[in-house]
Amino acid sequence: MDLARPGHRGAIEYEGEHHFDGVQIVRDDARPARLVASGWRVSR
Incomplete structure (x- = not known):
């Protein structure tokens, strides 16, 4: 995971x-x- 906002349960993955x-x-x-x-x- 490249960026995460645990409080918002959101993540960004860069591949x-x-x-x-x-x-x-x-x-x-x-x-x-x-x-x-x-x-x-999750956004990729």
Whole structure:
């Protein structure tokens, strides 16, 4: 997570070029999914 506002349950994720590699894509998709499932708003 690149920026978070825990009191607002909001997060921003910035994904650079290395995030578009096969395994990394799966990891990057899983983290925001967990945050959203726990009530956070995530912008990527």
